[in-house]
Amino acid sequence: MQILNFIFGQLSFYVSLILVLFVPGYFFALAIFGKKKLLHPLEKLVFSLVLSIILVDFLMLFLDRVKIPLNRLSLVLGIGIISLASYVVYSYKKPSGAEKTGEKLFNFSKNQTYLLVLLFFLAVFARVLYLENYILPGTTDLGHHMYWAKTFAEKGTLANYEKKDILVENGTYSMSEPENISDFIIGEHLVFTAITLVSGMDVISYFPVLVLFLINIFSLLGLFLLTLRIFEDHPRGKTIAILTLFFIGPLFAIAPPQAKFVGGGVIGNVFGNLLMPAAFYFYFRFLRDNQKSFLLSALFISMGLFYTHHLTGLIFLMTMSLFVLSYSVFNFKNLFSEVRRWKKALFSKPILSFLFFAFVFVFLIHTPSYLTNRAVSSVVGEVAKVEHGGLTLGQFRVTVGELRIGLGLAAIFLFSLFYRKNVAALTLLGSWFFILFLASTKPTWLHLSIPSGRLANYETYPLSILSAFAFVEVFSLLRQKNTIIFSHSRKLIFGAFVVILLYLTFEGMNDNYQNMLPSGTPQKTNQTFHASLYLENKVSPNEMVVKDHIYLASDSWIKLFFMRDYNFPIYRANLERYENGIDRQEKCTLWMVSSPGTDGAKKCFSELNVHYVMVNEKFDSLQFAKDESFSRIYTNGEIGIYYRK
Amino acid sequence: MNNTKIILISLVAIILASFVYLSYQETNQSHLSGWWTLSFTDPKSDLLNFKIENYTNNKNFHYTVLDGEKKVLEKDITIDKNTKKEIYLDSEISKNDKILIRVSNETESKEIYIK
Numbered sequence: 001m002q003i004l005n006f007i008f009g010q011l012s013f014y015v016s017l018i019l020v021l022f023v024p025g026y027f028f029a030l031a032i033f034g035k036k037k038l039l040h041p042l043e044k045l046v047f048s049l050v051l052s053i054i055l056v057d058f059l060m061l062f063l064d065r066v067k068i069p070l071n072r073l074s075l076v077l078g079i080g081i082i083s084l085a086s087y088v089v090y091s092y093k094k095p096s097g098a099e100k101t102g103e104k105l106f107n108f109s110k111n112q113t114y115l116l117v118l119l120f121f122l123a124v125f126a127r128v129l130y131l132e133n134y135i136l137p138g139t140t141d142l143g144h145h146m147y148w149a150k151t152f153a154e155k156g157t158l159a160n161y162e163k164k165d166i167l168v169e170n171g172t173y174s175m176s177e178p179e180n181i182s183d184f185i186i187g188e189h190l191v192f193t194a195i196t197l198v199s200g201m202d203v204i205s206y207f208p209v210l211v212l213f214l215i216n217i218f219s220l221l222g223l224f225l226l227t228l229r230i231f232e233d234h235p236r237g238k239t240i241a242i243l244t245l246f247f248i249g250p251l252f253a254i255a256p257p258q259a260k261f262v263g264g265g266v267i268g269n270v271f272g273n274l275l276m277p278a279a280f281y282f283y284f285r286f287l288r289d290n291q292k293s294f295l296l297s298a299l300f301i302s303m304g305l306f307y308t309h310h311l312t313g314l315i316f317l318m319t320m321s322l323f324v325l326s327y328s329v330f331n332f333k334n335l336f337s338e339v340r341r342w343k344k345a346l347f348s349k350p351i352l353s354f355l356f357f358a359f360v361f362v363f364l365i366h367t368p369s370y371l372t373n374r375a376v377s378s379v380v381g382e383v384a385k386v387e388h389g390g391l392t393l394g395q396f397r398v399t400v401g402e403l404r405i406g407l408g409l410a411a412i413f414l415f416s417l418f419y420r421k422n423v424a425a426l427t428l429l430g431s432w433f434f435i436l437f438l439a440s441t442k443p444t445w446l447h448l449s450i451p452s453g454r455l456a457n458y459e460t461y462p463l464s465i466l467s468a469f470a471f472v473e474v475f476s477l478l479r480q481k482n483t484i485i486f487s488h489s490r491k492l493i494f495g496a497f498v499v500i501l502l503y504l505t506f507e508g509m510n511d512n513y514q515n516m517l518p519s520g521t522p523q524k525t526n527q528t529f530h531a532s533l534y535l536e537n538k539v540s541p542n543e544m545v546v547k548d549h550i551y552l553a554s555d556s557w558i559k560l561f562f563m564r565d566y567n568f569p570i571y572r573a574n575l576e577r578y579e580n581g582i583d584r585q586e587k588c589t590l591w592m593v594s595s596p597g598t599d600g601a602k603k604c605f606s607e608l609n610v611h612y613v614m615v616n617e618k619f620d621s622l623q624f625a626k627d628e629s630f631s632r633i634y635t636n637g638e639i640g641i642y643y644r645k
Numbered sequence: 646m647n648n649t650k651i652i653l654i655s656l657v658a659i660i661l662a663s664f665v666y667l668s669y670q671e672t673n674q675s676h677l678s679g680w681w682t683l684s685f686t687d688p689k690s691d692l693l694n695f696k697i698e699n700y701t702n703n704k705n706f707h708y709t710v711l712d713g714e715k716k717v718l719e720k721d722i723t724i725d726k727n728t729k730k731e732i733y734l735d736s737e738i739s740k741n742d743k744i745l746i747r748v749s750n751e752t753e754s755k756e757i758y759i760k
Binding site: 006010013041042106108112121124125127136205210213214217522526530534629635636641 | 652660669674684758760
């Protein structure tokens with residue numbers, strides 16, 4: 001029976017995954033590109049996922065706007081209509097005599113094919129080894145995000161991002177009315193809501209981590225495809241692309257922004273690292289191949305990015321600004337013809353139609369939340385926290401990897417020296433690298449207040465391409481017969497090649513090993529879930545619960561058992577949050593858990609109507625055992641629940 | 646088979662295999678194992694019924710009920726793995742003081758109480 005349940009769950013998950021994350025994007029790509037063979041099947045596979053994410057987001061926002069409840073029927077019908085309409089558009093498109101682009105580019109030798117498959121296998125394998133410790137969902141960020149995915153699915157509508165907080169007025173404590181939260185962007189949650197609705201699976205299952213894992217894997221493929229296209233004309237383009245996959249895939253496979261962000265549920269970054277390179281891919285192909293369908297795809301993905309993650313959106317915007325500027329400067333002699341080309345494309349029927357759609361969507365269907373709340377002002381302006389103040393060069397080096405930085409800088413130098421004709425590639429990769437470097441080390445120069453370490457993590461993507469280019473270029477230069485220095489010693493060159501490659505491999509694999517230490521939380525997570533289930537049946541609608549965040553495993557998931565409010569149960573936060581004067585204005589949650597017998601705590605219990613306390617028994621049971629007003633009503637060895645009449 | 650097909654089929658196969666493996670791991674991990682729970686069935690009422698849920702291989706439990714310092718009840722009970730048992734006490738105990746339920750199996754002891 002258990003096996004049957006597993007098989008049925010698996011089937012339902014894969015069918016939903018294909019329906020939500022591949023079908024609409026595949027048909028939409030057919031409509032955009034028609035019968036021109038502009039994309040290779042591998043590109044179609046990767047961009048089907050990218051386009052599907054955005055289409056499903058837009059579909060759900062539209063359905064919600066016109067008051068159609070979000071459920072399995074409306075979603076399946078909506079996806080069906082989008083796919084059918086796209087197919088109708090495709091079938092009316094005339095066959096094109098356009099040359100099959102990519103035939104030669106994707107014509108890998110047998111050895112290259114096997115190497116690609118091996119690299120991909122290793123990339124997945126390393127991630128699986130790490131993720132098996134996190135597949136039972138329990139990480140903090142993922143819990144926060146899944147609360148919203150579940151809320152939308154349960155309500156069938158896109159509820160506002162809001163929560164209740166503890167108010168202190170004239171010395172009296174109360175719970176506020178729901179107030180807006182600026183931390184979340186709707187696109188981070190809609191895909192999960194769609195899959196839970198279509199499959200019927202609970203978000204407290206393997207599916208959220210698997211969806212993030214899929215997106216992470218496809219971001220590697222996206223980067224590989226971008227590299228292939230960037231170096232399409234380069235004699236060693238394929239080698240550069242394969243080496244890029246090596247640097248971003250099996251090496252440093254666990255460190256942020258890879259498996260750690262997947263297991264940790266850092267949804268925005270994981271999505272962003274797929275969508276941003278995909279947008280770059282299409283802008284780059286428009287610049288080179290001058291097909292409007294590429295520009296249309298690029299604009300569509302850019303729009304989707306701003307509905308998915310504002311931090312990635314901001315990086316994208318800054319990178320594109322620098323790219324446009326530097327491309328114009330380096331390509332000055334062709335500037336006017338370029339402007340004419342863009343003008344012609346922008347005023348074409350498909351692009352104008354898209355711009356009209358985008359305008360209507362943003363102003364009439366759904367305005368991204370950061371435009372209507374304080375999210376923009378919270379990331380732009382004076383540095384608000386220490387971790388936003390910028391990394392030192394040493395910290396940046398540790399975060400990104402010194403060899404990668406060295407190779408990246410060498411790549412930009414070599415690029416400008418030997419590959420200047422590919423201005424678009426040089427300026428795009430240079431801008432991508434430089435903006436991230438500046439934003440993570442000197443945020444005040446850009447007037448930003450964003451976690452600098454998180455920004456630096458984005459750097460691994462452009463640096464993987466640049467490192468691969470530098471590596472291939474340096475050694476191909478050394479191998480040339482007319483290179484004076486090394487002409488007498490091919491063996492030395494080969495030796496150097498092997499040493500650097502081995503060092504990089506060792507560094508990357510060692511990094512994987514260091515990050516692989518299992519957390520050992522599945523049992524504790526189960527105990528938290530069990531205690532939550534027990535309590536969920538006991539708490540009446542007007543009663544409150546306080547829990548501890550410091551010592552309880554997977555505590556951010558507790559709210560998913562109650563589904564009363566984002567801030568239910570209220571919780572004792574990390575202690576420094578009560579001291580810094582920014583995060584926590586009240587101390588009720590601290591007192592009720594740390595010193596429940598004090599007058600302050602008693603006042604909090606009484607005025608906030610808190611009757612239950614959920615704590616780790618090893619760290620926080622003594623203060624409740626000593627207090628006559630508490631009964632211990634539940635214990636599982638890890639978690640104790642105390643009741644106060 | 647051409648190289649493109651090899652790449653595409655390999656990609657799908659690797660992803661599928663990893664997904665099935667991870668899903669199976671999650672199913673295994675979500676099975677409760679190696680611990681047991683003790684709780685009051687209805688802590689808001691005057692009833693003292695309590696429940697033991699056993700997710701360990703030890704099925705022999707022993708419980709003691711104390712009214713203040715006074716031992717009022719003591720019994721052995723067998724609870725198979727992955728089952729739960731509710732113990733009804735309401736008719737047997739008159740609640741005057743702190744009522745403490747102490748349950749132990751071969752390896753550990755747990756307590757819950759109502760004041």
